[in-house]
Amino acid sequence: MQRIKSGLVFIAVFILCLISLKGLDHFLAQQIIARDAKILTEKFEDVIRASALEMNKLPPISKKDFNCTPDTTEYLRNAVYDAVFIRWVGVTKGGKIFCESNSVIRDIHKIKTHRISESFSLGVVEIANREHHELILVRHFEDVNYTASIIPLKPSYFVPLECKDCLEYSIGFESVPFLTFGFDAFEGEPFVSKKVELTSPYFVATFELSGDFEFYKQYSTISWLFIVMFALSFSVWLTYLIHRWQKKSVSMRSQILSGIKHHEFIPFYQPVVDSRTQKVIGCEVLMRWQRQDGSLMPPNQFIPYAEAKGLIIDMTKGMLEHVFNDIKKLGEKREALFFSVNIVPEHLDNDDLYQLLKSVVESELLKQHRISLEITERLPISDLVSARRMLDKFYALGIDLKLDDAGTGYGGFSYVQNLGISTLKIDKMFVDTIGNKDNFNAKTIEAIISFAKTSGLSMIAEGVEDSQQVAYLSQHGVYLIQGYVYSKPLPAKQFFN
Numbered sequence: 001m002q003r004i005k006s007g008l009v010f011i012a013v014f015i016l017c018l019i020s021l022k023g024l025d026h027f028l029a030q031q032i033i034a035r036d037a038k039i040l041t042e043k044f045e046d047v048i049r050a051s052a053l054e055m056n057k058l059p060p061i062s063k064k065d066f067n068c069t070p071d072t073t074e075y076l077r078n079a080v081y082d083a084v085f086i087r088w089v090g091v092t093k094g095g096k097i098f099c100e101s102n103s104v105i106r107d108i109h110k111i112k113t114h115r116i117s118e119s120f121s122l123g124v125v126e127i128a129n130r131e132h133h134e135l136i137l138v139r140h141f142e143d144v145n146y147t148a149s150i151i152p153l154k155p156s157y158f159v160p161l162e163c164k165d166c167l168e169y170s171i172g173f174e175s176v177p178f179l180t181f182g183f184d185a186f187e188g189e190p191f192v193s194k195k196v197e198l199t200s201p202y203f204v205a206t207f208e209l210s211g212d213f214e215f216y217k218q219y220s221t222i223s224w225l226f227i228v229m230f231a232l233s234f235s236v237w238l239t240y241l242i243h244r245w246q247k248k249s250v251s252m253r254s255q256i257l258s259g260i261k262h263h264e265f266i267p268f269y270q271p272v273v274d275s276r277t278q279k280v281i282g283c284e285v286l287m288r289w290q291r292q293d294g295s296l297m298p299p300n301q302f303i304p305y306a307e308a309k310g311l312i313i314d315m316t317k318g319m320l321e322h323v324f325n326d327i328k329k330l331g332e333k334r335e336a337l338f339f340s341v342n343i344v345p346e347h348l349d350n351d352d353l354y355q356l357l358k359s360v361v362e363s364e365l366l367k368q369h370r371i372s373l374e375i376t377e378r379l380p381i382s383d384l385v386s387a388r389r390m391l392d393k394f395y396a397l398g399i400d401l402k403l404d405d406a407g408t409g410y411g412g413f414s415y416v417q418n419l420g421i422s423t424l425k426i427d428k429m430f431v432d433t434i435g436n437k438d439n440f441n442a443k444t445i446e447a448i449i450s451f452a453k454t455s456g457l458s459m460i461a462e463g464v465e466d467s468q469q470v471a472y473l474s475q476h477g478v479y480l481i482q483g484y485v486y487s488k489p490l491p492a493k494q495f496f497n
Contacts, residue, residue, distance in 0.1 A: 010239045017231035021222060029219035030192070036159045037194040037209035040169060044153055044207065045198070047085045048137065052120055054083040055139045055146055061091060063143040068099030076101035086137075088149035098144070106134075113138060114173045116203055125149075159209075166215035172206045192216045256302060256311050259289060265315045266290050267323050268489035269339075272460055272482045275470050282338035284374065284462075284482060286489045287319050307379065312344055317356065322492075324360055327369055330496035336368040340402055343373050345381045348390045361397045374404040374425065377415065384418040391420055402460070406448055416455060424452045426478065428463025434472045449476050 058079055068091070076089050080101045083089075090100035095111060106127050113123030113136075125134040135153065139146040153169075161167070168190065190210035198205045259265055269283040289297040306312040323339060331337070347353045357371055373394060381387050391401060402423040403415055415421060430445040452459050461473050464483030473481065 009242055010235050013238050014231050014235040017234050018227060021227045021230065025220055025222040025227075028221050029216060030194070032219050032221075033192055033209065033211070033216075034194045037196050037207065040159065040209055041196040041198060041207040044171065047150060047153060048116070048122065051083065051085050051137050051148060051150055052117075052139075054079060054086060055089070055120075055137065055148055058089075058139070058146055061141055061144055061146070063093060063098075066091065066098065066144060072099050073101065083148075085151050086148045087151050090147050091144060092138075092147045093144045097147075104149070111136075114203060116200065161215075162218045163214040167209065167211040169210075170208050172208070173203050188212070252302070252305055253309060253311070256306055256315070259291075260311070260314050260318055262292065263318050263321070264290050264292065265319045265322075266491075267319050267326065268491060269495035270482055270489040271487045271495065272338075272340075272480055273486045275474055275479050275481050279335075280337065281480070282340065282372070283495065284340045284489075285319070285323055285342070287315065287342075288489075307344055310346060313346055313352070316341070316343070316347070316353070320356065324365055326492040326496070327367075328365055330492060331369055332367060334369075334496060336370070338370050338372045340372040340374045342404065343375050344379055345375075345387070348381070348387045351390065351393070354390065354393050357394065357399060358397055361399075370398060372400050372402055372423075374402045375415075375419070376404045377408055378405055381415070381419075384414065388419055395420060404462075413451070416457070421457065423458040423460060424448065425482075426459060426461045428483075431461055431463050431465075431469055431473075431483075434469045446476070449478060453477065 058075070072091075076091075076099065079089055080086050088101055088104055091098045106125075110126040111123060112126075113121040116122045119140050121138040121140065123136040123138060125136055127134060135150040137148045137150055139148075159167075191213045192215070193208060193210040195209075196207045198207065266288055267285045268288050270286055271280045272282045272284065273279065274281050287299060287303065289299075289302055291297065303312070306315055320341065323341070327339070343353065360366060361371070375381075394401070400422040401420060402425055403419075403421045404425045405427045406424045408427050408429065416424075426445060426448055430448065433445060449459065458480070459478045460480040460482055461469075461478050462482050464470060464473070464481045464485045466485055469483075470481055470485060473479070
């Protein structure tokens with residue numbers, strides 16, 4: 001079975017490589033053809049511009065006082081001699097030639113012109129029994145014109161060709177009068193075609209370079225031999241790597257890093273309810289790992305490892321992006337809520353989290369809502385002074401700090417004294433002792449409540465599961481309740497609804 005899977009992987013990768021490399025080759029060919037089409041357009045512009053400059057050097061004329069003298073013929077000849085792209089120039093009116101630089105015998109079938117500026121027109125002379133058209137440039141005066149014949153603008157002059165009779169180049173003026181001309185060199189529909197548009201106050205011109213398959217092939221830069229050899233080599237290498245990866249168990253670290261990359265760490269929201277009003281006033285944001293197959297991994301299976309290995313920082317950032325998106329999409333119409341996010345001491349070692357929350361607060365994305373931080377006693381803070389300096393920056397943003405798991409770990413009263421704690425969260429292990437008079441922790445919960453009141457701290461009881469516990473806490477002045485008695489942690493839509 002494994003050999004069959006590896007064979008299928010090899011075939012799939014090989015075919016994909018062939019398609020991808022040939023697609024890349026086609027893309028590159030199209031880009032080069034587009035470049036050449038632009039070059040031809042620019043060359044055409046250069047020819048017309050240079051020819052117009054040469055014709056502007058000719059003296060103004062009028063039919064009334066114009067005479068075709070030897071001197072006139074001479075300066076017309078000199079004009080042709082000095083110009084790069086002009087091969088004939090004459091004085092004309094309504095198709096009649098009054099004077100010319102040199103005599104050209106041709107059977108004119110039709111003349112079409114189009115105004116391209118205030119004093120110039122571009123035209124095409126259709127010659128009987130001729131395959132190609134003659135391009136003319138006309139400089140207008142009131143009753144007579146200078147008309148110049150421009151050298152043929154064959155694409156092969158500017159685009160290197162290895163094929164014969166394989167391309168066409170045409171120019172069309174999409175206005176009235178309509179004017180189109182070009183060089184036709186192959187029959188049938190083009191295999192490839194690129195257009196360039198040129199716009200001026202007098203016209204919109206479309207320049208089109210087209211070619212048959214022989215023309216297209218000369219732009220192909222990747223040979224089939226290379227494509228096949230590369231696809232074979234890459235397919236063998238990738239199949240081998242996939243085989244090794246499948247045989248090797250994936251470590252927790254690599255799984256978590258993959259989860260961070262694919263934004264798999266999502267928030268669940270456990271409501272905090274004021275037992276006096278039965279209203280939700282906020283929530284604790286709890287991290288869940290939603291795998292790509294849709295399954296949820298319990299936090300106790302990855303949070304301790306992530307905290308120990310320093311991965312929780314990036315996981316928190318990714319989860320917060322989900323939180324902000326949920327608030328933006330679902331929380332706009334809800335009354336003001338706080339969203340308590342768990343942090344670890346590493347979050348206070350640099351200002352990455354601060355900068356993230358600062359940008360969110362200043363962007364007013366939260367609207368009426370606010371972010372709170374929760375730090376646990378179970379992990380020690382090595383430098384309380386440095387931590388407080390960092391926390392003061394959060395406080396300046398209106399973000400407060402709650403002490404989670406109060407009475408269970410390292411921090412104790414020193415955290416309250418040194419970190420600017422605003423709220424104590426009474427841990428579930430103490431809430432569970434309510435109603436049990438013989439349990440030592442039953443006295444501890446009373447001590448924690450007494451300390452919080454004396455210190456002017458707010459209190460939230462966690463893990464509250466029944467109405468008896470709610471009543472006891474209410475009698476002792478603890479009204480903010482978090483636990484299954486009201487709700488389990490919920491996905492975003494359920495929480496906001």
